[in-house]
Amino acid sequence: MSDEEEFDYIAKIDTEPKGVGAQLRAAREGKGLTIEQVAAATRISSRHIENIEGDNFDALPGRTYAVGFSRTLAKTVGLNQDDVVAMVRAELEHESEGQRSATGLSGGTFEPGDPNRAPGGRLVWFSLFAVVLLLVGIFFAARVLFTPGAELPSLTAEEDTAGQDSSATQEQGTQDAAAPVDASGQVVFTAEGEAWVRFYDAQDRVLTERTMAEGESYAIPADAEGPRIITGRPDLLAITIGGQSVPKLSEEIETVQNVDVSAQALLAREAAGANGSAASEQAGTGE
Numbered sequence: 001m002s003d004e005e006e007f008d009y010i011a012k013i014d015t016e017p018k019g020v021g022a023q024l025r026a027a028r029e030g031k032g033l034t035i036e037q038v039a040a041a042t043r044i045s046s047r048h049i050e051n052i053e054g055d056n057f058d059a060l061p062g063r064t065y066a067v068g069f070s071r072t073l074a075k076t077v078g079l080n081q082d083d084v085v086a087m088v089r090a091e092l093e094h095e096s097e098g099q100r101s102a103t104g105l106s107g108g109t110f111e112p113g114d115p116n117r118a119p120g121g122r123l124v125w126f127s128l129f130a131v132v133l134l135l136v137g138i139f140f141a142a143r144v145l146f147t148p149g150a151e152l153p154s155l156t157a158e159e160d161t162a163g164q165d166s167s168a169t170q171e172q173g174t175q176d177a178a179a180p181v182d183a184s185g186q187v188v189f190t191a192e193g194e195a196w197v198r199f200y201d202a203q204d205r206v207l208t209e210r211t212m213a214e215g216e217s218y219a220i221p222a223d224a225e226g227p228r229i230i231t232g233r234p235d236l237l238a239i240t241i242g243g244q245s246v247p248k249l250s251e252e253i254e255t256v257q258n259v260d261v262s263a264q265a266l267l268a269r270e271a272a273g274a275n276g277s278a279a280s281e282q283a284g285t286g287e
Helices: 003-015 020-030 035-041 046-053 063-077 081-106 123-145 155-179 265-285
Strands: 187-191 193-202 205-211 215-220 228-231 237-243 244-246 256-260
Touching: 020 046, 020 063, 020 081, 035 046, 035 063, 046 063, 063 081, 237 265, 244 265
Parallel strands: none
Antiparallel strands: 187 215, 187 237, 193 205, 193 228, 228 256, 237 244
16 A cells, blocks of 8 residues: 555545444435434434434433434435444443443442441331331230130121122223223323323324323323324333223334324224234134
């Protein structure tokens, strides 16, 4: 290799984008696309695209979204999707190792005789209180056992009461299951764990986009036309229509997008699923 070729090779290395985010940004700019144009084409918010191009993966909702969004961006700007995903995973693993190392350096171990790590006064008082409760319980138990004429509760009566409660619960459950779902009821999504969601209408107007915490609910506005959803954790989103539960969009961890979540569409999905199950059972029995 001549001196001139070696100089060109070194210059190419120095100017080549470093990091997966820089490569995605360079590819986007090479195609003459703005962040807003890519966001409109991929339905990924501009803020997430900026974080990915800046290698700021900690700002994304989670590892699944970092990998999924990066794959979509790579496809849009013409990069190899598998190579981009591999670099993103390596970057995430590197960040995780750095966090573990920092935690290991800052953490300490319990040393005998360290007054700062000795049990506090609250723990001592709580222990004494527990001992007193135990002694009181033993006293009353001995009093019941050794007092003449002490009567034991009727086990038969308790069993009868338990049987009645169980029958009432089963009857109520049957009535709830038989009650039809009101198609005009409001659709409510409730998170059973942390899940990123994006709700929008038929005109691509965003209704809400956020990471829902466990127990948090979102009600689809009654005036929303053709409401739809994008999420990577449909298995964590319980759905009710008018207060009655309907099946989730999926029981698996997968990305669902452009799914109609109006009451009519959800009930149609439920009916289609029920018909499919009935057909499978009929085929299995040979009827």
